[in-house]
Amino acid sequence: MSDGVAPTAGAERTAAAEAARLWHITLSVAGEEAPLREVRRSLEQLAHDHPFLLTSRYAHDHAEIRYWEEARDLHDAAAVALRLWGEHRSSASLPPWEIVGLEVVGRETYHQRVAEGYGPAPATPVGVHPF
Template structure:
C-alpha cells in the first residue's frame, strides 16, 4: 500500500494528476507481528520498507537568495520529511530520510521531488545534478568512520 504525501501532486502523462508516493511505514511487518506469524516476519523481509538517506543536489542560473530561501522553506513545509537544505545563489543541496521498499523506489521519489514541488514552492528551474541514496546502516557506518557528511544539525534551511 502506498500513501500520498501532503502537497505532493505531480503532472503525469497526458495532463493527468499523479501523486508522489512513499511506502507505508512497516504496515506488513506490524500485521505479521500482531498475528504472531514469525515466518511472515522473515519471509517477506525484502518487501518491508527501510530508511534511506537521500542527498539531492540541484543547480542552475543565479536566483535571488531571499526568494530561494523562502522557496526552500516552503518545500520543507510541503515535504515534512526534509532534514536540511543548504543553498547558494546557483545551487542547493537537500538532505532527508525516505522510507521505501528498496533503493529504486527511494531514488525514484527523490528524482521527482524538485520538479513536482517547483510550482507550489516557487523553486527555481534548476536541474538535478547529483543524487546519493544510501541505506541507514551505511549512513551510520560512514558517520562512525568520519567519512560521511556531518549529521544534519541544525535542521532547517541554511546558506552554504
C-alpha cells in the same frame, strides 16, 4: 496463501514494515542564479510541504537537500527523490534548476560513515541554511 487462509491485517502491516527501509537522500540541484531571499523562501516552503526534509543548504545558483525517505529498496527511494524537485517546483516556487547529483544510502551505511568520520556529517542544524 497456498492453504487458502487470507493474511490478517496485522500480518500485512508487519510485512509492509519489514519491506520498507529508511534511506538517506542527498539531492543536489543547480542552475541560473536566483535571488537568495527567493531561494530560501522556496526551500522553506519545500520543507513545509515535505516534512521529512532535514536540512537544505543554498546559494544563488545551487542547493543541496538532505532527508530520510522510507522505501522498499534503493530504486524506489531514488525514484521518489528524483521526482521531489519537479513535483514541488510550482507549489514551493522552486527555481527552475536541474538535478545535478543524487546520493541514496541505506541507514546503516549512513550511520557507519558518520561513526568512522568520513561521509556526510549528521544533518544538523536542521533547517534551511546558506552554504
